[in-house]
Amino acid sequence: MSIRKLLGKNDTAQCHRLHEPDQALHIEDLTVAYEGKPVLWDIDINIPPGVMAAIIGPNGAGKSTLIKAVLGLVRPTAGHICIHGHPPAESLRRIAYVPQRSAVDWDFPTTVLDVVMMGRYAHLGWFRWPGRRERRHAMEALESVGMAELSHRQISQLSGGQQQRVFLARAMVQDADVYFLDEPMAGVDATTEKTVVRLLQELRDAGKTVIVVHHDLQTVRDYFDWLVILNVRVVAQGRVPEVYTGENLRRAYGGRIALIDSGTGEDSSGAVAREASR
Numbered sequence: 001m002s003i004r005k006l007l008g009k010n011d012t013a014q015c016h017r018l019h020e021p022d023q024a025l026h027i028e029d030l031t032v033a034y035e036g037k038p039v040l041w042d043i044d045i046n047i048p049p050g051v052m053a054a055i056i057g058p059n060g061a062g063k064s065t066l067i068k069a070v071l072g073l074v075r076p077t078a079g080h081i082c083i084h085g086h087p088p089a090e091s092l093r094r095i096a097y098v099p100q101r102s103a104v105d106w107d108f109p110t111t112v113l114d115v116v117m118m119g120r121y122a123h124l125g126w127f128r129w130p131g132r133r134e135r136r137h138a139m140e141a142l143e144s145v146g147m148a149e150l151s152h153r154q155i156s157q158l159s160g161g162q163q164q165r166v167f168l169a170r171a172m173v174q175d176a177d178v179y180f181l182d183e184p185m186a187g188v189d190a191t192t193e194k195t196v197v198r199l200l201q202e203l204r205d206a207g208k209t210v211i212v213v214h215h216d217l218q219t220v221r222d223y224f225d226w227l228v229i230l231n232v233r234v235v236a237q238g239r240v241p242e243v244y245t246g247e248n249l250r251r252a253y254g255g256r257i258a259l260i261d262s263g264t265g266e267d268s269s270g271a272v273a274r275e276a277s278r
């Protein structure tokens, strides 16, 4: 048996052993290192199904690395990751991923509609091209993000906000259970941000789990109901009202945030934080 198969088998057994039936994402003792230097250190995370969760933390805290580890794009040094009680490699159809826009080659010669239809490939099986049904799904998703009219445009001719909407439409047609998005609100206009938040909240309301790497501390309380604060280790996690506190933010960001008292006292849930510099 190959090492890969053996590892897969062990992962399956571990997830069954560790299985927290209530958790959409269960991570235990995870360590990830680049060139021998740990960027995530012995972390445990639980995110229940049906929440919209933010992962926040200062630059270099390991937020993107965490998502990459879940998706199998980086290999952990140690630890276990389970999606609804299964290793991610066994749950790929249940996972949708929206990468950072900067991580994509937007000069690739393809149209908006084709990019969205790619989201259906995992559901098609062998030897089947996307047909009328997939096209309809893709057009419906493009309509919901206000992009139907640009379906035949080359992706190289889109604005940043339009690119983000296309990504979102592709994630929607995947019909996954757990959605991972890496900074979907970064560098988009206010209208696109509202559209992104509305669609993600709709997914959440439909019972999906939405996990977002997020940078704007001031919108955490408005947009999210679950929060993981990361800085190489997990600083705090849980429901936003309990976790989004001045004390936890200071522990993660140190002097890099300004706390603004929004009325009920700086260290209470009334605290609103702004990152001093990015």
Ligand SMILES: Nc1ncnc2c1ncn2[C@@H]1O[C@H](COP(=O)(O)OP(=O)(O)OP(=O)(O)O)[C@@H](O)[C@H]1O
Pocket: 034, 035, 039, 057, 058, 059, 060, 061, 062, 063, 064, 065, 066
């Ligand atoms: N492929 C890589 N090789 C070596 N080091 C890396 C690699 N990718 C990331 N790192 C380093 O790992 C650390 C964590 O990076 P990561 O991108 O996960 O952080 P982040 O919290 O997403 O940061 P940001 O908020 O700046 O996007 C950083 O110090 C980064 O420089």
